[in-house]
Amino acid sequence: AQSVTQLGSHVSVSEGALVLLRCNYSSSVPPYLFWYVQYPNQGLQLLLKYTSAATLVKGINGFEAEFKKSETSFHLTKPSAHMSDAAEYFCAVSGNTDKLIFGTGTRLQVFP
């Protein structure tokens, strides 16, 4: 069985500040991990994914995430927030099947 926990339903940062969105997973098999972003009135868009290669994964728009097996975490970071990063972010896990188990999402606000 698999599950994902996203800590913090809302995160607020100032423009230029570090973005850190937390994701912890549980999986009975080696996991595949994903971060998606959803802008208002749009579908979900893949930011990055971990598929058992490098533990530090770089994605689009300057985001990256690090897979830490010992901590069962896959936190999303960006060194410097832009106003355009304001959106909802979803962490997801899959294993042996096609199903993605999504977290409840974190809404990121960026203040000027």
Added chain:
Amino acid sequence: DAGVIQSPRHEVTEMGQEVTLRCKPISGHNSLFWYRQTMMRGLELLIYFNNNVPIDDSGMPEDRFSAKMPNASFSTLKIQPSEPRDSAVYFCASSSTGGAYEQYFGPGTRLTVT
């Protein structure tokens, strides 16, 4: 590629009416997923197909909901009869087969049942 195509983008209907949502997956993708998103319940997987066969429909709310995939390039989600609590954004997504493959989401259909 045009991506996942959904129609209509918006649907407003009265309670009791039949609603049909349509999805065209990305060509070559073997798996297709239907999700529902609401403020209260977040993102829920309703059903998914692999090679046009329903694999897991445990998320379908009740018998009023049905989904079909008659061929590799088309799927429908039908609600009959519709109720106000069905108001939500419905997303279709597709992927290649296997857990390592990401899902590509369509733009969604915003359904309002009055």
